Amino acid sequence: MDVTDNGDISKSIVVDLEKIARETLLVDPLTQLVSYDSMANFIKRRLSRKDLDPCFLAIGDVDGLREYVSSCNNASNDMFGHLAGNHCMKLVGKTVAEWQARQDPASVWLSGTFGGDEVIIFSQGGHYSDFINRVRELSCDIARTCPRPCSFAGSEYSPTGTNHDNPEAAYRAWVSRVDRTLFEAKSKRTKIEDEGFVITCSGKP
Incomplete structure (x- = not known):
């Protein structure tokens, strides 16, 4: 599916089509968000640019989804699997x-x-503090509209010292660092009130 050929999806997933040069983006059929491979390739192409503006990344993980599924399955006779x-x-x-x-x-x-x-949330342009504030708003939106909250870790990617010739390595290092920060923070939670947090990675990759 080409997201640029579908008006409904392009309005909700891609804010500015000119900004992404009408790249072909495949959509995940369940969430209707951009699929992982398309997202990864898009970010890697961005990191390969020598005129790179600061880029921001946030990774979110829904809190307690497995436990939620189990409780729903136990509470209802017509609920099964991962419905x-x-x-x-x-x-x-x-x-x-x-x-x-x-x-x-x-x-x-x-x-x-x-x-x-x-x-995964990717943004380019603006300021990191604004990006994190937007992610905090998203976390609050998810907590209000969805059965389970979602915790996020965010990071800024500085163009200074970027190896533009190896965007694959740059991408993997950046995403791995953010993902690791998120799950280390989740593993240290001690109470349910700590769910739905937003944490930032210290320093820049």
């Missing part, structure tokens, strides 16, 4: 798309998924 989880992720995708549609079109905004219960 409850699929319903939750559809709502997460819808909430992310509606949130993205409200963002400043002067910057690039793209929302995707790793699959499962993770989402």
Whole structure:
């Protein structure tokens, strides 16, 4: 599916088509967010540019989704497998798309998924503090509209010292660092009130 050929999806997933040069983006059928491979390739192409503006990344993981699915299956005779989880992720995708549609079109905004219960937010242009504030708004939106909250880790990618000739390595190092920060923070939570947090990575990759 070419996201630029579908008016509904392009309005909700890609704020400014000119900013992404009408690249072909495949969409995850469950969440309707950009699929992982398309998201990864898009970011790597961005990191390869020598005129790179500061880029920002946030990775979110839905809190307690497995436990939520189990509780729904135990509570209902007509609930089985991952139906409850699929319903939750559809709502997460819808909430992310509606949130993205409200963002400043002067910057690039793209929302995707790793699959499962993770989402990826990429932005280029503007300031990191503004980006993190927008991600906090998204976390609040998800907590309000979806059965489970979503915790995020965010990071800024500085163009200074970027190896433009190896965007694959730059991308893997950046995403791995953000993902690791998120799950280290989730593993240290001690109470349910700590769900739905937004944490930033210290320093820059």
